[in-house]
Amino acid sequence: MHPLYLAAVMADEAWHVELARQYGKAAGDARYDARGTATPELQRLHKAFRVANDAWLAFMRATHAA
Numbered sequence: 001m002h003p004l005y006l007a008a009v010m011a012d013e014a015w016h017v018e019l020a021r022q023y024g025k026a027a028g029d030a031r032y033d034a035r036g037t038a039t040p041e042l043q044r045l046h047k048a049f050r051v052a053n054d055a056w057l058a059f060m061r062a063t064h065a066a
Contacts, residue, residue: 011052015045
């Protein structure tokens with residue numbers, strides 16, 4: 001797998017682990033509302049996910065442009 005993809009997946013997993021620690025079974029829903037960034041740690045993990053995911057998506061757009 002591509003390293004940028006792996007970085008995005010790992011960042012997403014780290015964010016989800018903290019969401020699950022905070023919200024239990026509601027973690028999946030919490031990521032889509034204000035709870036997803038409700039603490040400084042969730043904000044940090046969310047930002048890390050966005051940066052990694054944006055890098056992956058930019059790579060995909062650049063390499064798969066029509």
